[in-house]
Every structure is written in structure tokens, then in C-alpha cells.
Amino acid sequence: MKILKSFFFLFIIFALLTLAACSGDDSDNTNNTDTNNEDTTSEDTNDEKITLKLGIQNDNTPATQAVIDAFNASQEKYVAEWDALTNDSAQMHDQLLNSLNSGSSEYDVLSLDVVWAGEFAGAGFLEPIDVFMNDSGFSKDQFNAGSMASGNYTGKQYTLPFFPDLGLLYYRSDIVSEEDAAKLDSGDYTYDDLYAMAEKYTGEGDTKYGFLYQSKQYEGLTVNVTEFTNAFSDIQSGLESMYKFTTADFSPSDLLNYTEAETHTNFEQGNAVFARNWPYQFGRIKGQEEGVTVSLDQVGIAPLPNGGSVGGWLLGINKNSENIDGAWAFIEFAASEEGQKIMATEGGYLPGFNALLEDEEVVAGNELLSYPGFQNALANTLARPVSPDYNAVSDTIQVEAHKYLSSGDGIETAASSIEQAAKAE
Numbered sequence: 001m002k003i004l005k006s007f008f009f010l011f012i013i014f015a016l017l018t019l020a021a022c023s024g025d026d027s028d029n030t031n032n033t034d035t036n037n038e039d040t041t042s043e044d045t046n047d048e049k050i051t052l053k054l055g056i057q058n059d060n061t062p063a064t065q066a067v068i069d070a071f072n073a074s075q076e077k078y079v080a081e082w083d084a085l086t087n088d089s090a091q092m093h094d095q096l097l098n099s100l101n102s103g104s105s106e107y108d109v110l111s112l113d114v115v116w117a118g119e120f121a122g123a124g125f126l127e128p129i130d131v132f133m134n135d136s137g138f139s140k141d142q143f144n145a146g147s148m149a150s151g152n153y154t155g156k157q158y159t160l161p162f163f164p165d166l167g168l169l170y171y172r173s174d175i176v177s178e179e180d181a182a183k184l185d186s187g188d189y190t191y192d193d194l195y196a197m198a199e200k201y202t203g204e205g206d207t208k209y210g211f212l213y214q215s216k217q218y219e220g221l222t223v224n225v226t227e228f229t230n231a232f233s234d235i236q237s238g239l240e241s242m243y244k245f246t247t248a249d250f251s252p253s254d255l256l257n258y259t260e261a262e263t264h265t266n267f268e269q270g271n272a273v274f275a276r277n278w279p280y281q282f283g284r285i286k287g288q289e290e291g292v293t294v295s296l297d298q299v300g301i302a303p304l305p306n307g308g309s310v311g312g313w314l315l316g317i318n319k320n321s322e323n324i325d326g327a328w329a330f331i332e333f334a335a336s337e338e339g340q341k342i343m344a345t346e347g348g349y350l351p352g353f354n355a356l357l358e359d360e361e362v363v364a365g366n367e368l369l370s371y372p373g374f375q376n377a378l379a380n381t382l383a384r385p386v387s388p389d390y391n392a393v394s395d396t397i398q399v400e401a402h403k404y405l406s407s408g409d410g411i412e413t414a415a416s417s418i419e420q421a422a423k424a425e
């Protein structure tokens with residue numbers, strides 16, 4: 001009897017286990033149907049955004065991160081991640097070049113110095129953006145002219161401005177007459193006019209130099225040759241004008257060794273009436289950096305006679321990017337009115353989107369923009385040569401120009417060599 005009872009209980013337990021197993025199989029089969037699998041995959045896809053990698057240099061202001069945050073907040077499809085590169089321009093150039101030469105897609109968006117665009121485009125590293133611009137309703141004249149020209153290679157546009165820089169004329173407003181100051185601010189004057197003013201005012205206010213510019217054999221000389229020759233449209237006359245200033249009685253004897261540092265030092269110490277330099281000099285005077293004796297109320301800002309060479313940075317798309325549409329989406333945002341306003345108000349950068357030059361918030365955040373002469377300078381900027389071998393082009397310009405400026409001989413040879421180099425593509 002005990003054996004029968006034990007057998008009965010074992011039978012009941014076995015039956016219950018069998019039912020549980022069958023029930024479990026049914027449940028698993030139900031959960032693994034094709035329909036439910038498709039639903040789960042669809043939900044996962046909608047929840048995951050495509051990551052865009054940004055190869056952009058480090059920013060000591062909050063501006064770049066603020067642009068990225070604003071872009072990400074506006075997106076349902078993409079999320080941008082910033083790989084902050086070095087602020088050393090040469091090192092950054094080599095880092096990007098090594099990556100792109102290997103065919104890597106590690107960066108979708110690239111930040112480029114204005115003189116790199118031709119090199120990178122000529123090497124086939126950049127995706128043209130003309131069609132993207134057209135689809136977005138962008139026109140080239142909405143953006144800083146020099147920046148756009150710097151990113152235009154063989155008739156195709158490869159970049160939009162991230163933040164521009166430009167050459168300016170600084171002058172002593174406490175020395176120059178109101179009539180001459182108005183002429184300078186308008187930009188409606190020539191280098192001959194500037195020479196006459198330098199000759200006229202040198203000596204006033206304890207000044208000893210008329211006009212200072214960068215003429216040492218380095219990249220700064222290429223910049224100044226670009227300006228004097230009106231972007232190489234009149235090379236011989238431009239070089240002759242440079243020689244005239246170099247040998248003038250109002251010029252320092254070592255002008256051919258001048259870089260930006262010697263220029264700003266002498267102007268800030270009250271030694272010069274006029275000086276060609278970049279916007280950073282304004283910040284030094286405003287902040288009354290060590291050694292600065294001139295104050296802002298003694299300084300005017302004007303365009304250079306033919307316009308100022310553009311500097312600064314551009315944004316382009318890595319042609320090997322696996323997310324070219326997404327890369328454009330970021331550039332479209334960062335270079336647009338919204339993105340450029342963030343760069344200007346959060347970081348004090350000059351806007352590359354022209355409409356912002358009259359925006360009250362942008363002007364209020366950047367004192368330079370309140371100067372009519374600076375506004376006019378931004379409207380007339382020049383690009384250095386756009387070439388796939390820019391370093392070789394710039395070297396030729398520097399060597400030939402400096403050789404002529406040092407001796408006054410060989411103007412025809414210098415002009416011809418510079419013309420050939422500037423037109424090389």
C-alpha cells in the first residue's frame with residue numbers, strides 16, 4: 001500500500017512537471033514570433049541616434065560646446081560628439097592629414113585653417129557642398145566673402161565659415177584729422193593715400209613711424225602681398241607700393257624683420273601712426289596688456305585699401321564619412337545664423353554669417369563690431385591663394401617678395417614668379 005501511494009505521488013509530480021514544460025515552450029514560441037522581433041528592432045532603431053564625430057580644435061571659450069549642445073538638442077536623428085584636437089595649428093594639420101591619408105572615417109566634420117581647404121580638397125579628402133547649400137537655401141553672399149573664397153577650389157564650394165579673422169588698419173584717431181579718419185573708415189582710399197597720410201602725420205604725438213606691416217620672410221608676408229596686390233590682381237604695382245613703404249623715411253630700418261609682434265608692440269607703445277594687424281591687437285589695447293600705453297579712445301579701426309586677408313577657420317565634410325548627410329546637418333547648423341550667433345555671443349568670435357553683423361546682441365558682445373570701419377572691413381575680405389600645394393605657393397611668394405623688397409631689383413622676375421605660384425592649382 002505504501003508503495004502504491006509513493007508511485008501515485010511520483011506520477012502526479014511528473015505530470016505537473018510535464019505541463020509546466022509544455023507551458024514554457026508555448027511561451028517561448030510566442031515571444032519569438034517574427035512579428036514581435038520586428039517590433040522590438042523598430043523600437044531600438046528609433047531610440048538610437050547616429051553619432052557624428054567632430055574633428056575640431058580645442059576651444060578655451062564655451063562657444064563650441066554650446067553650438068554642439070544646441071545642435072544635439074535640435075536633433076532626432078543625429079548626436080554630435082566632439083574630439084577636441086590640439087590648438088597647435090601645425091600639429092592639428094598633420095593629425096588630420098594622417099587620418100585622411102589612411103582613408104579613415106573617424107571624423108565626419110573637419111575644422112580647417114583657411115589655407116588648408118585647397119590642399120585637402122585637391123587631395124580628394126573633402127565632399128563638395130554646393131548641392132547641400134542649394135537644398136538648404138544658402139547663397140554664397142550670405143557668408144564672409146574671403147572665407148567662402150578660401151573654401152572654393154576649381155569652382156566647387158567645399159567649406160562654410162566656422163569663425164573668420166581678417167587684416168585691419170589701426171590708426172591713431174587722436175592724431176589723424178576727422179576728415180582723414182572718415183575717409184579711412186569708409187575704405188575709399190588707396191595705398192598712395194595711406195602713404196601721403198603716413199608722411200603727413202609721422203612725428204605728431206611723439207610718433208616716429210608712419211605705417212607698420214609684416215614683411216619678414218614668413219607666412220605674414222604672403223598675407224601682406226595678398227593685400228597689397230589685391231589678391232594678386234595687380235602684382236607688380238602691389239610690390240612696388242610695398243617697396244615704397246619699406247624704404248620710406250617714416251619706416252623703421254628693420255621693417256623687413258617685422259612680424260605681428262613687432263607691429264603691435266610699436267603701435268601699442270605710441271611709436272606709430274598706422275599699423276596693419278589682426279583683431280587680437282584690439283583686445284591687447286582694450287585689456288591694457290603689459291607695455292601698452294595707447295588707450296582705445298586714441299585708436300581707430302579701418303579697412304585696408306584693397307581689403308584685408310581673411311584668416312580663421314572653416315568647416316568641411318570628410319569624403320570618407322559614413323554619415324555625409326549628418327555631417328552636413330551639423331555644418332548647416334554651425335555656420336547658419338543660429339550657430340554663428342552662439343559662437344559670437346558665447347565666445348566673442350567674429351560671425352561668418354553676414355546678417356549677424358547688425359544683430360544687437362552680437363554687436364553688444366563684441367566692441368569691435370561697433371566700429372563702422374570694422375564693419376566695412378568685414379564686408380571686403382580677400383583670400384590667399386587656394387592651392388593643393390599651398391605651402392610651396394606661399395614659400396615662393398615669400399622668397400620672391402622678400403628678395404625684391406630687400407634690394408629693389410628684379411621686379412619683373414618677382415612679379416612673374418609670384419603670378420605663376422598664385423595661379424597654380
